[in-house]
Amino acid sequence: MNIDRTIFFARVRASLYRHGLSAAAAAGHASLLARWQDDPENGDRRHLAYILATAFHETGARMQPIEENLSYSETGLLKTFPRRFSPAEARHYARKPEPIANRAYAGRMGNGDEKSGDGWRFRGRGLVQITGRANYRTFGIEETPDAALQPKRAIDILFSGMRLGRFTGCRLSDFFSAARADWIGARRIINGTDRAADVGRYARLYARALALDV
Structure with missing residues (x-):
């Protein structure tokens, strides 16, 4: 067609x-x-x-x-990942993309814990931003x-x-x-x-x- x-x-x-x-x-x-x-x-x-x-x-x-832009401000972290960061943690992690990814995506979508580095390794990429070890494995x-x-x-x-x-x-x-x-x-x-x-x-x-x- x-x-x-x-x-x-x-x-x-x-x-x-x-x-x-x-x-x-x-x-x-x-x-x-x-x-x-x-x-x-x-x-x-x-x-x-x-x-x-x-x-x-x-x-x-x-x-x-x-690639996913994970350089969130303190406010951005609290808005986007309210269950993953307390106000004090948001202040500590703000503008640190790799640590943000490792914490925000830890223990889900097939990822290991925060220390595994899976959150950063399997951050969003592509035309549709696939995220998480399990999704990368699928493809x-x-x-x-x-x-x-x-x-x-x-x-x-x-x-x-x-x-x-x-x-x-x-x-x-x-x-x-x-x-x-x-x-x-x-x-x-x-x-x-x-x-x-x-x-x-x-x-x-x-x-x-x-x-x-x-």
């Missing part, structure tokens, strides 16, 4: 990149479109719209694989976590994770079908309900760029 890229990029620039679309972000979009068009299972463009919206959100609109890169930053591997993780439910057990087909279009609920594919309305709005804009009437 061909996508008119001239129309697509014109609409994306007008709706999502009003202050300019960088060459790197344009290349990232092009790579995702190419992967979609080469895939024999590319029937529902709403799936593509939500994939694009997820990458847009998770990378801060860069559309390139990135076969437990021994080479930086592989999540390789463009092709990052795209593979994004597509297979969202289509097959490899992140949370939820998949695109659970939310988009002949009888359903749940643009907000689809955030459960990645991360529960965090920023669900925002990602749903981005996805609708991408759907319109793909010539869908939503």
Whole structure:
């Protein structure tokens, strides 16, 4: 199913990149479109719209694989990880990315304790920010976590994770079908309900760029 890229990029620039679309972000979009068009299972463009919206959100609109920024302030730590840091601990850990990761992600997602270093080793990376030893193991890169930053591997993780439910057990087909279009609920594919309305709005804009009437 061909996508008119001239129309697509014109609409994306007008709706999502009003202050300019960088060459790197344009290349990232092009790579995702190419992967979609080469895939024999590319029937529902709403799936593509939500994939694009997820990458847009998770990378801060860069559309390139990135590493998680863990340089939190004291206030940021208390807001983002309220169960992991007391006020005194937040003051101590503030602006120390590696110790922050090791404490914030200790003992969950397959990670060891804080001293194991797993939190930092398996911090968020890629187009969808996979996090935790168990998730890296799922995608076969437990021994080479930086592989999540390789463009092709990052795209593979994004597509297979969202289509097959490899992140949370939820998949695109659970939310988009002949009888359903749940643009907000689809955030459960990645991360529960965090920023669900925002990602749903981005996805609708991408759907319109793909010539869908939503």
